[in-house]
Amino acid sequence: MTFTPEIGQMVSGAAWSPTPTPDYVTDGLERLDAAYAQRREANVNPHARTSNYGGSIETDTFTVTAYCWCDGERSGHEDGCPPNFSHPASGFNATWYKHARRGQSCNRPITEDEWATIEADCLTAIAALEPAYVVLITGSREFGLDVFDRKRLLPDWKTVPSPQRDAMVAAFRSARDRAGSRPLVIRHGAAAGADSLAGALAFNAGVITDVWPALWRRPDGDAGTGYDLELARQMKNVYDSSKPYRREAGPERNSAMVAAGADECLAFLAIGAGNRGTRHCASAASRAGIPVTLVEA
Template sequence: MNTPPYRVLVTGSRTWDDVTAIGAALEQAVIDAGERPVLVVHGACPSGADWHADHYARWMRGKGCAVDVEQHPANWRPGGIFDRSAGFRRNAEMVEAGADVCLAFIKNGSRGASHTAKLAQEAGIPVRRWTA
């Protein structure tokens, strides 16, 4: 029987640069998961919290931890037209997919990360917040 992964939804500012906070949060998630594998879910931003969480999770996997990554990039230009709401829709989809915990790394009141944390909380997902 396959054990479902412990889903860790990471949301954060594009300018988040505190790798230590992200690493400590992901390491705690691995502890919290117990025997379950960990799946780090994020929005695939090429900078900030998503980028750091992705790289830290992959580093952990390289060290033998049962950690994998699931990316959810926003479709910013469907049909070649810029869509300002794409990130918010993507965030809602990640929350709807479910998670065991949401790690929110919010810098300067990031609207996207704050929105995702709020949606997660409303969905009954425990939210752990870091702010800068």
């Protein structure tokens, strides 16, 4: 069977080959993407590369890159952008259009057994990589409010005088030093105050964030029990006062973040605030064996 490219592939600089990519290869590429995210990104965006969220995997064994949108405008891409998957030892390459499972082709035929061997080789390479260094953030909703106008960052939020922001920056730099060569991941609960400031600082520094919102309301109206991360992320920006308010959602979320494990916990206490939830989460982390640093400002 010969691969038929989409019109966009034919008129742009998108690379393609005459051989269609088998489904078992596509399935395997998604597994590799997810395995890498689990190892290096604390499972944030497990299909970032194959779903076109950007980023790349670069090892001595193989590479995976998200679709390139340059349409041949970049130097060296005039005759097609680099393959989205490359395994030099076998000489096998695969390319897709915009995202995996769309416009996929490969440079030569490949059997399922050969792909299984290649995938195993790639998984071994992923397992050899240093794991992510996860920093669990907990903090007062009053921490860092001086760089926000309600929920929006001030235009000069990085330079306006703010002892609390400066204290968080210093704490992050210390965590970065402790992480060494491991990729840093900032895990926070998406609340106002310390969580929002941590997310802004991480984004500004190009650091991965792992967001765990509290599940304040369930879509079915049932108060429910237990934390559901995917549901919480879906409900983060949904407000429906007709659904029961779950007072336990904050502590429930904190317990789930602690149970997920972390290399350390930074707890940001606002001077003059109650800091009850912050101390609860920090205590839970300490009991779980996670090193805790209290930062008061």
